[in-house]
Amino acid sequence: MALTSPAGRRGGKLSRRLSAALWFLLPFVLLAAVWVVIVEVTEVEMRIFPQITDVAGAFGELWSSGELFTHVGASLRRVVLGVIAAILTGIPFGILLGSSRWVAAFFAPLLRFSVALAGIAWIPLATLWLGYGERAVIFIVWNAMFFALAYNTMLGVQRIPTQLLRAARSMGTPRARMFTEVLLPGALPNIVTGLRVGLGYGWRGLVAAEIIAASAGVGYSIFLAQKFFRTDVIIAFMIVIGVLWLITDRAVLAPLERRTVERWGMKAVTA
């Protein structure tokens, strides 16, 4: 999934970069222009749809009052904790399941069922078990990711070519080391997919859980703003959410993929 636009390949490196950047920005500029014109022409009320300047104003306000950082910080903290928990549990669990054909066949339908339910559908139960608050939200992020990650890891382990496992065994790899030497790197293309899918669920789970069970965070703020019809604040936070996700994708997932799966020439299954 490349973010760069398919701009021309001719020209020097610098001018190519520059033109790629311009092509990347152009659609946003056009969108903003359309936005300004439509709001001007239709004179729509601010409580229905704000002018772009209102959103910028709201953003400035949130920035200078420090509210932005409080909420983004609270959300990021939950995501990081939930994601770490999911990685530490989901990947080993998936590898364990994947290393036996029978165990995998047994767990596959159960995991598919769980993946379908993971995340948001657990909010009522999570808040019942853990009460409203931090723990329930983190639980939802973990839960949203765990199953997708475990399932994809399992598939990844099953897809490692038999010859590779045999090669490792015939070179005397002890059973315990198969885990880090072969199974983990071999399953990595699918693990990355699992991370991406799981983060998508986790992120959505976070927003939903914050709306219901938190008193800070981006989800909470956006919903609070809705109660006061502050569409400018809502849209400001929506943009923040989008940017945060793009940063996660660009700054964490993409480099991980470039350094491993792509570097090793293992074909990643993109979606």
Next chain:
Amino acid sequence: MTVSGATQRTRPAMGGFWWRRLGRSRVVRTFGPFVPVVLAWWAVAELEFFPAAFFVGPDVVVAEFAELIKKGILPAYLSDSVTRLWTGVVFGLLIGIPAGFLVAMSRWARRLTWPLLMFFQAIADIAWLPIVIVWFGFSLTAVTFVIVYTIVFPLMISIVAGVEQVPRDMVRAARSLGAGRFRVFTDVILPGALPAVATGIRTGLGYGWRALIAAEIIVGTSGIGFMMFDARRAGEVTGVFVGMIVLGILWFALDALVLAPFERSTIERWGMIQTAEVAR
């Protein structure tokens, strides 16, 4: 006459044979694993590891399930949820598939929309819920909007990727065999990208489905999500369990009746299994 060297057939032991046959049946392979899980669930509930206010056994859930059906609540809520999902999915596909191919085929459309696609996909659909409610109130329109939104972007991105994956040589082969631009599209690119459409629908539905549940939980007045959260507010764990199981079964049905057949008839039949294996 001796048939040395040919494959020797030996009749396998009867018991082993039935066992193996059972293990091969699709139904058993799919639902078999749930049997021990339900038994374990029941045992955990019976042994009262957790207080009954937090955890109930399958017997209680089944009783509540029957009760809710008898009262007509469950069928009504279920049909509400399914209607919302269905409406959203239909509109999502109607918009997403043509738009996806347009962006994939036209350089200009691609240049102008690709960054926006990435950005709008990044704004989690659930984040649209508040403003959509400002616009439409909590109505079918609001929920449809959110579901359409969740489906359209993954679908479009997936289709673009799918069209790009159609081997160049296949297009060249078609052209050198006399196919025009239009025929190349209908006969090579469209079928070649179908697996990607399947993947996109699966991804989109996975998200759309969550958006629906979230909408019902957060602002709902009916539907399975609402039922679960209503039960939670009343502190009735049984209702929450019933809701989760209904949701699970609903997804299984969707998977088995809609998604899987579509994937089987495209991806697997043409031996392009790769993308379908990824869980969503």
Next chain:
Amino acid sequence: MSTLEIKNLHKEYVDAYTGETVTAVGDVSFSVDRGEFVSILGPSGCGKTTVLNVVAGFDKLTSGSVEVGGKPVTAPSPERGVVFQSFALFPWKTVLGNVAFGLRMRGVPRREREPVARQYLELVGLEGFERKFPHELSGGMQQRLGVARVLANEPEVMLMDEPFASVDAQTRRKLQEDLTDIFQAKRPTVFFVTHDVDEAVFLSDRVVVLSSRPSTVAEIVTVPLERPRNWRSVLENPDFRHTVTHLTDLLAGGRAHGEEQAERLSGRVDSSSEPPVRADAGGES
């Protein structure tokens, strides 16, 4: 003194789905001496790969015995390194990482294993590629890496299953010459599976010819060629051509035999007509 000793190897597979028993190897006995290069040749499907897999420890034999260095084979071990047709290099390890893998598994410290690994890379002509990843090498280079990876372990015997079948004809010739040179230099014990007669003769000291299934050893042919060998001189050598002709005849005989059987078999199915067969099949499923 023989390094690899195979006695009356017999192997049957039970098909997991139909429950049928398939005889992959009928009755095979032969041995490979220390420092000897032995190829096994036979019609497709006669069980060459199966023999190799049993020796490698990937498959269990049904009856008979396989001993390496006097010890019966039970599981895969670095004593029996395998070079795969599909290369089976670890894509996530660099060239150096792949060669050093076996040493690392044995717990050889980094400082000691790197020089060894480099030495073997040099042996196969891959010096300067240490930091590359396998997918950045050509097919021929990948397989040379596969050979270096096994030799670095200094195994009792190196097992090779059609290692050059997936590279182009030019490269194959080059790799075969490289392999004889390496063999000349290091004198490993090699057990080589192929169905290319020229290759078998060019590389080997002896060639074991299997009959079609159920496979038995049809003949063990000693190759009367001097070492060092290279294709240019070998192709002009009448001994080479004689041996190749002899082996080709052997294989052709085996194939004719197989066709005969197939005919007889189809004759049987026809003559015994359908009803009883159907009934039998119906009872089974």
